[in-house]
Structures are given as structure tokens and as C-alpha cells.
Amino acid sequence: MTDTLPPRTADLPAKWNPGEVEGGMYQRWVDRGYFEGDPASGKPPFSIVIPPPNVTGSLHLGHAMDHTLIDILTRRRRMQGYDALWLPGMDHAGIATQNVVEKQLATDGKTRHDFGRDQFVDKVWDWKAESGGSILGQMRRLGDGVDWSRERFTLDEGLSRAVQTMFKRLFDDDLIYRAERIINWCPRCHTALSDIEVDHHDDEGELVSIRYGDGEDSIVVATTRVETMLGDTGVAVHPDDERYQHLIGREIELPLVGRRIPVVADEHVDPSFGTGAVKVTPAHDPNDFEIGQRHNLPMPSILDDSGVVTNSGTRFDGLDRFAAREAVREELRAQGRIVAEKRPYVHAVGHCSRCDTVVEPRLSLQWFVRVAPLAKAAGDAVRDGRTTIHPKELEKRFFDWVDNMHDWTISRQLWWGHRIPVWYGPNGEVVAVGPDEEPPSGEGWHQDEDVLDTWFSSGLWPFSTFGWPEDTADLRQYYPTSVLVTGYDILFFWVVRMMMFGLYAMDGRPPFEHVVLHGLIRDQFGKKMSKSKGNTIDPLALIDEFGADALRFTIARGANPGSDMSLSTEWVAGSRNFTTKLWNAARFAMSNGADPTAPLPDESRRTDADRWILGRLAEVREETDALLEDFQFSKATEGLYHFTWDELCDWYLELAKPQLADEATAEGTRAVLGHVFDTLLRLLHPITPFVTEALWTGLTGGESAVIAPWPTAEDTGARPDEAAAGRVEAIQKLITEVRRFRTEQGLPDKRSVAAKLVGLDEVGLGGHRKAVAFLTRLDAPGDEFAPTATVEVALAGGTVHVELDTSGAIDVAAERARLGRDLAAAQKELEQADKKLGNPKFTEKAPANVVEGIRARREVALADIERVTARLAALPAS
RNA sequence: GGGCGCGUAGCUCAGCGGGAGAGCACUCGGCUUACACCCGAGCGGUCGCAGGUUCGAUCCCUGCCGCGCCCA
Structure with missing residues (x-):
């Protein structure tokens, strides 16, 4: 085991250089087994399975978002003492992977059929070994704390057993059936697709109205797919539609084909749409299929599996569907049968999500999952709270989906995947075979040629990965998993399928307690990232340039529950600046002897600044903890950012400088610094693991922040001290006012300005004289002190007068402008307060504390x- | 067409019944002994429009306009 020791305090370089450190640091974590689950540990389990990325995929920002959020949750739980497991792996991505390999073969002019099934599948495995799974290496770059010893792949032997077991059980329970139905067919991939593998987007097409029949018997129908008329076997109208009463039950002639087809009455026809009459092509349209079934219409297929017209009995046979569309339309036109045309006609068209080919609805014999009972169980699990969806607003969409789900087409006409474990016998036998059963053999028996949808195996992921169907220690420890994190855009891909299968296979126990849905990452203008727009950003390039922590911090900071976030290199650069700031601040603390092991000074010996920062630390710890517990990543991260930069760095570290220079307070300050940084670095560790690891090990000498305890209320025992906090706020205001005066008077920091602080003791800030002078760069008044200007600062207990010797005339115009702005603000305040207080209804009805607050503000404004x-x-006068 | 969501500073977004916020951008001044990937100060908004409820509305209700997503 190669083990790089953590850097010692003295070894911390002046500059944080993530690229040089991250790789070795990650390897050290892995080598030490920090990320490995241990069911025998006796610790409570916390488990997350990765939403399995495609074996063909590489890390994009969507993954980076999933992974960052999952890693934050898992790392925190690990620090809290859980047996925290994040299980990695991939799915085999049937269509996508087969496409990749077929494309390679095509460069040699070959197809998979030149090799045969077994040899082709071997080639795909070869491809996987050589080029598949590049995402796994990229996950290390992000710092994903996954248990590599438990990596899984949906086509591995164990998971394949799970698939076969599941198929058999569902089949035996009559929840899987085979039927001839209209399915989405990709004429390029030559396979059936499920509903969710079809993307709908607007295309420019045409809407053509055609007259069927002649004279009295004519009727006009409209279609965007003219060529399908070759497969028409009827025309449907609404039974109450007066226009067509005389035609119902009669037959009219189908143009070009010459077939006589009936006019049928069907309730599902919308009489107000178009002419109120629709052509019926039962073999090539899902709605028409249903009409055809209701009226016993013939269902001839007139398109083959490549989308070429076949068996239409017309001269159009052999034409591709798009060529046929044109040819049929022109022939109809020549016959005078086109009564109207709309072109371009923009309408939603289904496309294959893998290759973007226009999907063709097609009558076909396929295997289906009967989803109704399974989907109901999934809905119930959320309804009765066994699984919680975050944010809650998205529950409705979940219910809409599971309550209206169509049966799921699970067979795919591919070779790469789990072959359907069904054997057909010579006498029409259909036998589903479990993993330990011997398939029937002998004359006439053969296995189904198709494979299962990849999602079938992905649906088993939350338990197949733990060894199901065997009763393993992992399964007992880690199922149900704690959280599933994914984008709302694929809610239905993962969540619904995993829920249905998990509930079915695991005795009604849902696969996860919480479903956390995040939004999409968009570009800096809120536009969706897409290759065609050219506005995609490669997360690895961001990691190269700014470090993994910067990317993670950016994502965490932007991740508001369920809503999209914007990201650009500028945002990430800002996060990199934060890690640099943290680095410099911690190094400053360390170089001044920050000591996390030293006891905090007694309460009585703490300075106001000490009390304030310790109180704030306690508040921030509590808020961060609660927010992360509630999956509010953005607010948690934002809170830590604000505390670190605006409070700790901008104020406490500055106030600490004079404290460190004073022997009376130096030791206590070192203890406070050590305590604050120790706690802060641990709070930040789940979000920015690398920089905090370097700093925390350097500060504390501890083994690793990965296994450091998560800060608890005991760590930050200091109660917020409101009096001390009030005094710190007061000197902040005082300091800011003086700085403002200096800026507007054009007095640069270097310029020595002597000043006398009058009234400091009276407002209880006497002890802060040095701090105020230090932070405003004011010198003590000398013998020749001759004030030329006074800055008055109204504070809670009174007004402090800062008399300054600017060594010369002040800029009266600037001063007048400054005071003018103050006056205007005060007058506006007075005006608003008077308006409210002058309204008797307000003083009568508003709560007393609100009225009192307004009165107080009025007093301040007056003064x-x-x-x-x-x-x-x-x-x-000037 | 049905459902959901969103319109707050130049950009991206928090806030959601009683004093308009953040990051970035912008302006001015600074290489102040942790940090110029920085420090200090500042500019910037009839909180989409119109009604209503309320003592009071950016926040609740209704309608309209614009944008987005999901489903037909």
C-alpha cells in the first residue's frame, strides 16, 4: 500500500494547488478503505446506490450534480458514525452500447449479422473492457467516496440471476405477458421502445385533408402521415355527429387502394376537431388500434421494420415512409382528392431517444409488464409516507405518473442485454425459466430471441446490487437504501421502476426512504445546455482548471430543491476563490499558533470577539446540520460561505490580530482559532473534501477528515452571547462609518490620520479602542492633535464622536454629499414611520411589538x- | 388542449404578510506584515401588469401578459 502521509503544518504550501494533490489524496482514502461498507461493524446503516450511469457514458454536469449531492450526504453520515455505503456501478445500456459497437463494425462495412449473436456479444464485451466505463475513472476526479469493492454492472452474473429470477416471478404471477400491441418502433435501431425512450419535440410536417369516397358517400379526413392511408381499414365519426348519420354503417372507397372500408361510430372521436371524421389505421396508430379492436376492423401492416412500405397492394411498395408520403400525396392530388393542405404544420413528433429517428407506431408481438398493481403499490408507498419525495411539490407529478402508467414494453430486438428467459415448444408451449432451472430442450424448443429493456435490470438495482435474490448480509444491512438522488427529469426512469420492483421483490418494503430530486444545470443565461447549442461545459475541464472542490462547491451552492441552477466557469472560479480564501485563512491561523487541542479560555477571559465568533460558530453548526438533514444543500453551503468569508475572515481574523499581539489574550485567541477552524473544516468537508483534508490534517494532526467526527452541539458548546455580539456589531458599524469617511475624503489607508474616539466608554465599547484604531488605520492623537473633522456614529447606547486630524482642509463637498445621503435616508425613514403611526387603524390593529418597533425607528430617525x-x-460654506 | 411551475438589481438566484437581499458584473481607492483567486468603499430594484383581501401586500386571492416543463 502506497501511503502518502498528510502534510504537516509546516509543510503546507503557500498556495493551494488542487491538481497536484487531489489524485494522491483520493487514492489514499481508497487504500485505507474509508469508503468501504461493513455490515458487521455494528453501526447503523446509511446506504445510497448510484443511479447507474451508462457504460457508454462519460461524466457530464448532470452526473457531477448527482454525485456531489450524494457524496455530501454520505460523507456526512460517515462522519456521524454510520456504516455509510455509496455503491457504484453502471448499466449496460442495451441500445446505446449496441449502437456504438455496430457503428465500429460499419466502418469495415459489416453488420452484427456477419458475426452472429454470440460473436457479436463477445465483441461488445471486448469494447466494454477497452473503452467502456470511462465514467468510473472520472468519478475519482470528482472525489466520489464510493465503495469500489462493491462495484456492480447490470450484466454481471449476479445481477443477471436477479433479472432472471424477477422475470420468472412476475411471469408466474401473471404480471408479465406477451401480446400483439401498438408499440413505439425505431426503424433505425430495429427495436421496440418503451414510452419513456421516446422524446417528443416539434417538427415541421404537413397536415393534409383528403376526400374519401365520392358524391353523397364522401367524407374528408386529415392526417400528418398521408402514407398510412394505405393501411386504412375504416373511417370513424362520433355517433351523435349529425353530419355523418347517413354514412354510419355504410362503406366507402379508399382511394388509391380501392378497398371498401366501413364508416364506424365511435365515442372517442372528437367531433369538434377538424372535420370530425378520422381515418383509422389500426396497425400504425395507438388510438386507431383501439378503434379497430372495438369495431373488429382488419389490421394490415403496410410498413416493414425499416419503415418501408410493404404489402400495401399498391405501386408504393418498396418506398421509404417519407418518400411514400410524398408520392401518395401527389397521386391523391392528381386525382383531385386533396381538399386542403397546411404546410409547414408544426406538431409534436416522437423520436428515438438514442438515435433521434422518427419513431413509427407499429403493431407488434412483444412482452409487457402489467404495471397497474405494481404502480399502485409505488404510489401507495409515497402516499402513506414510507417513501418521502423532496421537494414535496414534485409528489403530485409522481402520482400523476404512477396513476396513469401504460403497460411497459420490456422486449427489445437487440442482442446486447439479458435474453428473455422464455422457451417456446413445438406445440405452442411457453415456458419461463428461472436461474437454477434447466430450460426445456429437444426437437422444436427454442429460446426467445429478444432481450429485456435495460431499465428492467436497472429497476432491480437497489437490491440486486446487494446480492438479491440471495439473503445476504449486505441486503439485510443496506436495504432499503436511505436516499435516492436524481434529477426530476428522470423521476420516472429510475424512481418509478425501482419502486415497483423493490416493493414487489422485497415484501412491500420500498427501495428508499427518501427521494431527493434536483434540477437541471443550465448555462449562465439559464439556457439548457446542449451539444447543438454549443453551450455545454465539461466538468473535467472545470476540475482541471479550478479543482474538484470548486466544482463541488458551485454545485452545492446552486442546488435548491427541485429547481434548476445556472453554472458557468465564472461561478466555478468564484468557488475556487473561496477554497483559496479558506486556505489562506487557515494557514494564517496555523502560522499564528492556532491550537485545536488547547482548552477554550474561561468564559470570563474571552474577548467580545471570541464570544461573538464562538456563538456564531454554534449557530452556523446547528443551521448547517439541520439544512443538510433536510437536503437543503444550497442554503447550507451559502451559510458556510457567508460565515467563513464575511464573518470569520473579514472580522474575526482582523480582530484576532491585535488580540494575538497582546499577551493577555494571545493564548486564548490561539485556542479559539484552533477550535473554530477545526469545527469549520469538518463542517465543510463533505462539500469540499480535498482542501479541508489538507487543512484539517495539517491543523490537528488527525488521520483524516474523512473519518473525523461530524461536529455536534458539544463541539460548539458556547452559547451565543447577545451582549458581546451586539458590541461586535457596534464596532463593525463604527469602523465602517470611519472607513466610509476616509474613502470619501480620499484618505488612503497609508495616509496617517490621527483621531480621538470620544464617547466610546459611554457606549460600553471602551475595551475596543485598539481594535477600532487598527481596523480604521487611525493613529493615537499626538500633542499637536488638531481635529479638522468629526464623524458621528449613532449606536445603541449613544453616539460616538470620531474626531479626526486630516492634516488639512477636508473636502467639504464630499462631506456635504455624504451627510446629505444620510439625511435623506433618515428623512425617508421618518416619513414612513409617521405615515404608519398617523393611521389609527394601524396603531389599533397591528401587534404591539410591531407598533413599538416603528416608534423606535421613528425616534432614531429623528435623532x-x-x-x-x-x-x-x-x-x-463652500 | 390538460396539469404544474416561474416572472425580485445588468446576469443568475434567495426571500414570501410589517425596515428590499446574495454571488457575479459595474464604479472609485488600495500590492495595509493570510490572501490582488485579495482588501476597503460605493452605484444599482414603481419585487411582470391590473384588480381584490388586509391597519399594512414583493409575499395571500382573482384575472391578464410573458417564459419554461410535463402530459395529450
């Missing part, structure tokens, strides 16, 4: 006006 007005009057 401000008086004070500022006096200052303005005292300014020399």
Missing part, C-alpha cells in the same frame, strides 16, 4: 436628522 442637520450647518 439622526437633528444630528446630521447640525453637522451640515457646521460645515464651512
Whole structure:
């Protein structure tokens, strides 16, 4: 085992250089087995299975989002002492993978049929060994804390046993059946597709209205797919449609074909749409299929599996569907049968999600899952709270889907996948075979040629990966999994299928307690990223440039529940700046002897700044903990960012400088610094594991932040001290006002300005004289102190007068402008307060505390006006 | 066509009944002994439009306009 020791304090380089460190650090985590689950540990389980990426895939920002959020959840639970497991793996992606290999073969002018099934499948395995699964290496770059010893692949032997077992059980329970139905067919991939493998988007087509029959017997129908008229076996109208009463039950002639087809009355026809009459092509349209079934119409197929017209009995046989569309239309036109045309006619057209070919609805013999009972169980699991969907608003969509789900086509006319375990016998026998059963053999027996939809095996993922159907220690420990994290756009792909199968196979126990749905990553203008728009960003390029932590931080910071986020290199650069800031701040603390092992100073010996930052740390710890528990990644990350940068760095570290220079407070300050950074780095570790690992091990000498305990209330025992916090806020205001004056007077920091702070003791800030002077770069008044200007700062207990010797005339115009703005603000405040208080209904009905608050604000505004007005009057005329 | 969601600073987004916020961008000044991937100060908004409820509405209700997503 090669083990790189964590850097010691003194070894921390001046600059955080993630590219040099991340790889070795990740390997060290893996080598030490930090990410490995251990069911025998006696710890409570926390488990997440990866939403399996395609074996053909490479890491894109969608994965980066999934993985970042999952890793945050898992790392936190691990730190909390859980047996935390994140199980990695991939699915075999039937169509996509077969396409990749077929494309390679095509460069040599070959098809899979030149090799035969077994040899082709071997070639796909070869491809996988050589080029598949590149995403697994990319996951390491992101820092994914997965258990590599448990990596799974849907086509592995164990998972294949699970698939076969599941098929057999469902088949025996009559939840899988074979039937001739209209399915989505991809004429290029030559396979059936399920509903979710079809993407609908608008295409420019045509809407053509055709007159069928002649004279009294004529009727006009409209279609976007003219060529399908060759397969028409009827025309349907609504039974109550007065226009067509005389035609119902009669036959009219189908143009070009010459066939006599009936006019049928069907309730499902919308009489208000178009002419109210629809052509019926039962073999090539799902609605027409149903009409055909109801009226016993013939169902001739007139397109083959490549989308070529076949067996139409016309001269159009042999034409591709699109060529036929044109040819048929022109022939109809020549016969004077076209009564209207709309072109372009923009309408939604289904496309194969893998190759974008226009999908053809086609009558075909396929295997289906009878989803109704399974989907109901999935819906019930959410309805009764066994599984919770986050954010809750998306539950409705889940219910809409499971309550209206069509039966699922699971057979695919492919070779790469789990072959359907059904054997057909010579006398029409149909036998489903379990994994340990001997398939029937002998004359006339043969196995189904098709394979199962990849999603069939993915649906088993939350338990097949733990050894199901065997009763394993992993299965007992890790099922049900704790959380499933995925994008809302594929809610139905993963969640519904896994829910249906998990509930069925695991005795009604759903596969996950929580489903966390995040949105899409869009570009900096909120546009969807797509290759065609050229606005995609490669996460690996971002990691190369800014480090994995920066990418993770950006994603975590943008991940509001269920809503999309924008991302650009600028955002990631900002996150990189944050990691750099953290690096510099922690190094500063360490170089000043920050000591996390030293006891915090007694309460009585803590400075206001100490009390304030410790109190804030306690609040931030509590908020971060609660937010992460509730999957509110963005707010948790935002809170840590604000605390780190705006409070710890901008104020506490600055206030610590004079404290460190003073022997009375130096030791306590080192303890506070050590304590705050120790806690903060652990809080940040799940989000930015690399930089926090380097800093935390450097600061504490601990083995690894990965296995450091998650901060609890005991770690941050200090109660928020409101009095101290109030005094810190007061000096912040005082300091900011002086800085504002200096800026507007054009007094650069270097320029020595002597000043006298009058009234500091009276407002209880006497102890902060040095801090205020340090942070405003004011010098103590000397013998020749001659104030030329006064800055008045109204604070809770009174007004502090800062008399400054600017060594010369002040810029009266700038001062007048500054005071003018203050006056305007105060006057506006007074006006608003007066308006409210002058309304008797307000003072009667509004809660007392609200009224009191307004009164107080009015008093402050009045005082401000008086004070500022006096200052303005005292300014020399210019 | 049905359902859902969103319109808040130039951009991306929080906030969601009583004083308009963040990051980035922008302006001005600074290489101040952790950090120029930085520090300090600042500019910037009739909170889509129109009604209603309320003492009070960016926030609740209704309608309209615009945008997006899912399903037909």
C-alpha cells in the first residue's frame, strides 16, 4: 500500500494547488478503505446506490450534480458514525452500447449479422473492457467516496440471476405477458421502445385533408402521415355527429387502394376537431388500434421494420415512409382528392431517444409488464409516507405518473442485454425459466430471441446490487437504501421502476426512504445546455482548471430543491476563490499558533470577539446540520460561505490580530482559532473534501477528515452571547462609518490620520479602542492633535464622536454629499414611520411589538436628522 | 388542449404578510506584515401588469401578459 502521509503544518504550501494533490489524496482514502461498507461493524446503516450511469457514458454536469449531492450526504453520515455505503456501478445500456459497437463494425462495412449473436456479444464485451466505463475513472476526479469493492454492472452474473429470477416471478404471477400491441418502433435501431425512450419535440410536417369516397358517400379526413392511408381499414365519426348519420354503417372507397372500408361510430372521436371524421389505421396508430379492436376492423401492416412500405397492394411498395408520403400525396392530388393542405404544420413528433429517428407506431408481438398493481403499490408507498419525495411539490407529478402508467414494453430486438428467459415448444408451449432451472430442450424448443429493456435490470438495482435474490448480509444491512438522488427529469426512469420492483421483490418494503430530486444545470443565461447549442461545459475541464472542490462547491451552492441552477466557469472560479480564501485563512491561523487541542479560555477571559465568533460558530453548526438533514444543500453551503468569508475572515481574523499581539489574550485567541477552524473544516468537508483534508490534517494532526467526527452541539458548546455580539456589531458599524469617511475624503489607508474616539466608554465599547484604531488605520492623537473633522456614529447606547486630524482642509463637498445621503435616508425613514403611526387603524390593529418597533425607528430617525442637520450647518460654506 | 411551475438589481438566484437581499458584473481607492483567486468603499430594484383581501401586500386571492416543463 502506497501511503502518502498528510502534510504537516509546516509543510503546507503557500498556495493551494488542487491538481497536484487531489489524485494522491483520493487514492489514499481508497487504500485505507474509508469508503468501504461493513455490515458487521455494528453501526447503523446509511446506504445510497448510484443511479447507474451508462457504460457508454462519460461524466457530464448532470452526473457531477448527482454525485456531489450524494457524496455530501454520505460523507456526512460517515462522519456521524454510520456504516455509510455509496455503491457504484453502471448499466449496460442495451441500445446505446449496441449502437456504438455496430457503428465500429460499419466502418469495415459489416453488420452484427456477419458475426452472429454470440460473436457479436463477445465483441461488445471486448469494447466494454477497452473503452467502456470511462465514467468510473472520472468519478475519482470528482472525489466520489464510493465503495469500489462493491462495484456492480447490470450484466454481471449476479445481477443477471436477479433479472432472471424477477422475470420468472412476475411471469408466474401473471404480471408479465406477451401480446400483439401498438408499440413505439425505431426503424433505425430495429427495436421496440418503451414510452419513456421516446422524446417528443416539434417538427415541421404537413397536415393534409383528403376526400374519401365520392358524391353523397364522401367524407374528408386529415392526417400528418398521408402514407398510412394505405393501411386504412375504416373511417370513424362520433355517433351523435349529425353530419355523418347517413354514412354510419355504410362503406366507402379508399382511394388509391380501392378497398371498401366501413364508416364506424365511435365515442372517442372528437367531433369538434377538424372535420370530425378520422381515418383509422389500426396497425400504425395507438388510438386507431383501439378503434379497430372495438369495431373488429382488419389490421394490415403496410410498413416493414425499416419503415418501408410493404404489402400495401399498391405501386408504393418498396418506398421509404417519407418518400411514400410524398408520392401518395401527389397521386391523391392528381386525382383531385386533396381538399386542403397546411404546410409547414408544426406538431409534436416522437423520436428515438438514442438515435433521434422518427419513431413509427407499429403493431407488434412483444412482452409487457402489467404495471397497474405494481404502480399502485409505488404510489401507495409515497402516499402513506414510507417513501418521502423532496421537494414535496414534485409528489403530485409522481402520482400523476404512477396513476396513469401504460403497460411497459420490456422486449427489445437487440442482442446486447439479458435474453428473455422464455422457451417456446413445438406445440405452442411457453415456458419461463428461472436461474437454477434447466430450460426445456429437444426437437422444436427454442429460446426467445429478444432481450429485456435495460431499465428492467436497472429497476432491480437497489437490491440486486446487494446480492438479491440471495439473503445476504449486505441486503439485510443496506436495504432499503436511505436516499435516492436524481434529477426530476428522470423521476420516472429510475424512481418509478425501482419502486415497483423493490416493493414487489422485497415484501412491500420500498427501495428508499427518501427521494431527493434536483434540477437541471443550465448555462449562465439559464439556457439548457446542449451539444447543438454549443453551450455545454465539461466538468473535467472545470476540475482541471479550478479543482474538484470548486466544482463541488458551485454545485452545492446552486442546488435548491427541485429547481434548476445556472453554472458557468465564472461561478466555478468564484468557488475556487473561496477554497483559496479558506486556505489562506487557515494557514494564517496555523502560522499564528492556532491550537485545536488547547482548552477554550474561561468564559470570563474571552474577548467580545471570541464570544461573538464562538456563538456564531454554534449557530452556523446547528443551521448547517439541520439544512443538510433536510437536503437543503444550497442554503447550507451559502451559510458556510457567508460565515467563513464575511464573518470569520473579514472580522474575526482582523480582530484576532491585535488580540494575538497582546499577551493577555494571545493564548486564548490561539485556542479559539484552533477550535473554530477545526469545527469549520469538518463542517465543510463533505462539500469540499480535498482542501479541508489538507487543512484539517495539517491543523490537528488527525488521520483524516474523512473519518473525523461530524461536529455536534458539544463541539460548539458556547452559547451565543447577545451582549458581546451586539458590541461586535457596534464596532463593525463604527469602523465602517470611519472607513466610509476616509474613502470619501480620499484618505488612503497609508495616509496617517490621527483621531480621538470620544464617547466610546459611554457606549460600553471602551475595551475596543485598539481594535477600532487598527481596523480604521487611525493613529493615537499626538500633542499637536488638531481635529479638522468629526464623524458621528449613532449606536445603541449613544453616539460616538470620531474626531479626526486630516492634516488639512477636508473636502467639504464630499462631506456635504455624504451627510446629505444620510439625511435623506433618515428623512425617508421618518416619513414612513409617521405615515404608519398617523393611521389609527394601524396603531389599533397591528401587534404591539410591531407598533413599538416603528416608534423606535421613528425616534432614531429623528435623532439622526437633528444630528446630521447640525453637522451640515457646521460645515464651512463652500 | 390538460396539469404544474416561474416572472425580485445588468446576469443568475434567495426571500414570501410589517425596515428590499446574495454571488457575479459595474464604479472609485488600495500590492495595509493570510490572501490582488485579495482588501476597503460605493452605484444599482414603481419585487411582470391590473384588480381584490388586509391597519399594512414583493409575499395571500382573482384575472391578464410573458417564459419554461410535463402530459395529450
